[in-house]
Amino acid sequence: MEKSTLKVSLIQTELLWESPKENLDRFSIKLEQLYGLTDLVILPEMFTTGFSMKPEELASDASILDYLKKHAVKGNIAIYGSVMFKENDSFVNRGIFMRPDGSCAIYDKRHTFTLAGEHEVYDSGKNPVIAEYLGWKFNLQICYDLRFPVFARNTQDYDVIIFVANWPVPRVNAWDALLKARAIENMSYSIGVNRVGKDGTGMDYSGHSQVYDVLGNELIIHPWETEEVKTVEIHKSEIETYRSKLKFLEDRDDFILKH
Template structure:
């Protein structure tokens, strides 16, 4: 059992609709972390930016090999999302959680962002997904999922909520508030990794990637708005101690997702 876990957050600009250039850039960022961390988290659609044009840009199964090669070489797990073309020819915004042994867990974004027309281009996922690594349980989420607390409700006894995002400047206050709320209400670590820079539509992003503990305390300086990589250490004792002392989860309401 691993009681402590080093997690590295890559907050960076993304090159608009250019998978090759973005993969090359992340090659260097990931290589710099080899042997230094347990889990690396990348932004949403980290190979393209938040584009609604998946034709000729969406990845197929070969992208799993890219994740696997870095996870094995770096001896860490990786989580990030990409445009993905499905076997039926449809597209999804797919989160990939790859472990260093080559085992992986997939999560298709449940809440497609209607304001940008994502629901017209990408198929929505159907259910929450939990990934397990080093005896830690991770609830995999993507961007707009953050606005829907029922979908994140901790009924699976998970340890960490992971959000990867392209969350823009005009609504970054909601990003800050909701990440903190998800940590507090689920008594779990909550990690959000956002991008910085400007995308091809002119939308600006200011980052504010953050890690919250089970009581909503920030583990990184705030606000973090520059391109950088930061590493924090999570401790299971923070979860065990507070859940035993403050048994709020025992009073949660029951529900069934439609």
Template sequence: MSNSLTVALIQTSLVWENPEANRINLEKKVNTIESADLIILPEMFTSGFTMNASSVAEIMDGNTINWLKQLADKKQIAIVGSLVITENNNYYNRLVFVEPSGTITHYDKKHTFTLAGEHKVYTAGTEKVTLNYKGWKICSLVCYDLRFPVWARNTEDYDLLLYVANWPKIRTNAWDALLKARAIENMAYCIGVNRVGLDGNNYEYSGHSAAYDVLGHRMDSIPENKEAIEIVTLEKEHITKYREKLGFLKDRDVFNLKA
């Protein structure tokens, strides 16, 4: 168990529908990180946000998963991001959290982005996943999930809520506002990692990756519209201090989600 968690945010451009090129690019970036506990990659980091799932889909024992396991072991750092996975004749926008030990926890994006037709290609997940890594409770979600606060509500007393994304520049204002809100309302650290550059559909992404503390204060200085790597350190004492002092989570509403 660790009282602090050092997290590296990788804000990067992505090569359209080219897993091998993206792995090469990302490995170079990961290798520049000397010390961290967790590395966060964007959504669909092997392909960009494509609806052409069949051209980039992999299996859970495929090239990218094995690459992640080897990289996590080599660096002794956990790595999280999402990619296209095919399983049981379905396609999933699947977030994978790969630990140095080789343990993999996965979450299938629940809120598929209907505006882009994601629901027609990818099967939506049904289970929220919270894992324990180095004594930190972490809830990992994907992009469009950010717009749905009930799904993210901190009923598990998690310490860190993170989002991996391909969130377009045209709706950056919502991204900024909602990330900050998720931190404040859940009294947890909230980190969002978004891509930059143009995708194969000519949509532009400006990044705006960010880390917020439990009071909604910005912790990073990541530039917009540029590739960047930033490392932030989260402290358990910060969470405990303000949850005990303010007690907002004790007054949260009790509810049950129905499919």
């Protein structure tokens, strides 16, 4: 089935520091409240723990897929967010896009955040991933990926690019500007879901989760800095109309992405 209009729900929330069970219990309540009311729910980066560098103790395993599948199937919703994940004998910051039919797309964060030493703890992903759902194409990205426009460049004719994040207060102006830029340059919707509150390292987060349309217009009144769930509608016709009128993507440069 394809849908020309999608309802997308952004869960902007505090994350309990390094507390997987408690976070999952809280997200279960939030997800259950969205059953049957939306098409896609987006959670923050590392939604089970906050942006922690202790995967040896806290990393998710295949049971996180069961958790997301249960809610996706029961609620007839797709869900995207990232978790620290154990992959064989190493760890990755793994984005999971779970569909309501129980299938999923997996994206491992390409640009690990060197400023916080993420590259020393988590392996880097290699390839961009496009998740297809209800006739839409979603480019899956995670936090620091937002700073790398070549990796996000719309060479796959995707409709939406999604960034899930733990993006702190001192650099939130960059978050706002880059999310908007990714929409404009790629003629796509750009969605960013950030957390709020303070993590265990003392870092503050102010949210500013947002949806930008293909012209860079905000779909949520900004700034939004509270713990809340907001739902917006996105329209395939808007993408088609503006790409037909403004053929900027046809003039994009050719390049080969090296891994």
